[in-house]
Amino acid sequence: MPKPHLDPIADEVWRLLNAGANAGKTRSPFTMLQAATIGLDGSPRVRTVVLRRVCREQRSVMFHTDVRSAKVAELRQDARIALVGCDLDTGIQIRLHGSARIVDAPHETRDIWTASRPRTLIVYRTPLAPATPVASPAEAHATTAGEDIDSSAGFENFCLIDVAVSKIDYLDLNPAGHVRASFTFDAGAWRGEWIAP
Ligand SMILES: Cc1cc2nc3c(=O)[nH]c(=O)nc-3n(C[C@H](O)[C@H](O)[C@H](O)COP(=O)(O)O)c2cc1C
Numbered sequence: 013m014p015k016p017h018l019d020p021i022a023d024e025v026w027r028l029l030n031a032g033a034n035a036g037k038t039r040s041p042f043t044m045l046q047a048a049t050i051g052l053d054g055s056p057r058v059r060t061v062v063l064r065r066v067c068r069e070q071r072s073v074m075f076h077t078d079v080r081s082a083k084v085a086e087l088r089q090d091a092r093i094a095l096v097g098c099d100l101d102t103g104i105q106i107r108l109h110g111s112a113r114i115v116d117a118p119h120e121t122r123d124i125w126t127a128s129r130p131r132t133l134i135v136y137r138t139p140l141a142p143a144t145p146v147a148s149p150a151e152a153h154a155t156t157a158g159e160d161i162d163s164s165a166g167f168e169n170f171c172l173i174d175v176a177v178s179k180i181d182y183l184d185l186n187p188a189g190h191v192r193a194s195f196t197f198d199a200g201a202w203r204g205e206w207i208a209p
Contacts, residue, residue: 018204021193025106025182026068032097033066033073041099042106047075047173048094049086049112057086063097064124064172071177071197073108076124076132079116079171080141087112093175103185108177115172125170126163136166183209 032042048058061075073095077083087093095108115121125133135142138152146152180195190209195202 016206018193018195018206021182021191022180022195022202022204025180025195026066028099028104028106029063029066029073029097030068032063041101041104042097045075045095045097047083048096049083050090050092051082051086052089057083059083061095061173071110072174073110073177074172074174076128077171077173078136078142078169079114080169082143083173084114084171087114087173093173095175105181105183105185107181107183108175109179109181110175110177113174113176115174116170118167121170121172122167124172125167130163133166133170136169137161138166185209 028040028042031040032045035043043063044060045063046058047061048056051057061077063073064076065074066072091111091113093110093112095110096105098105140146140152144152178197182191182193182195184191192207192209193204194207195204197203
């Protein structure tokens with residue numbers, strides 16, 4: 013039997029990631045990904061993030077975060093990162109491994125900040141760094157409330173995490189037969205192989 017071609021799987025992975033990043037109000041299964049880092053003490057850390065931008069040519073996926081958050085300190089210590097997303101309806105899981113660049117230079121972040129919906133920027137405007145203990149949830153709300161907020165307030169806390177993807181693991185729990193493929197970026201090119209699910 014001829015070996016089935018892997019290119020359509022790679023196309024599908026990037027198509028699904030693109031749909032996730034550009035879903036708008038409709039949402040897509042790959043809009044929310046879980047991002048795993050290595051904690052400062054070496055233990056695993058994971059959290060949900062919103063996939064904001066995908067560029068296949070640069071093998072890049074990007075999300076926004078707060079420079080004060082634990083994940084940024086973790087990525088400064090060890091840039092390795094893994095992300096996973098899953099479509100429960102189709103049974104497709106995509107796992108990404110790569111190296112994160114913390115993009116915090118204003119000339120690289122300003123346009124994205126300006127183009128972001130104000131509602132998504134509220135979290136950066138609080139003087140309380142993420143994970144600061146508060147007496148009650150309301151204490152944190154009080155610091156983000158306010159009518160006339162300067163549009164650049166909180167900009168100094170905003171950064172992008174740009175992940176250079178070096179490995180992709182695709183799994184399709186297709187009822188007709190499970191399918192799993194692995195893609196590794198090596199010496200300037202992607203190498204794909206079928207692997208047992
Ligand atoms: C639906 C959803 C989407 C989220 N998106 C983001 C995001 O895009 N960026 C982010 O920094 N945190 C996001 N969070 C919050 C993180 O999951 C996490 O709680 C926070 O960033 C603190 O993580 P850390 O302490 O590991 O740095 C999101 C949480 C949920 C529930």
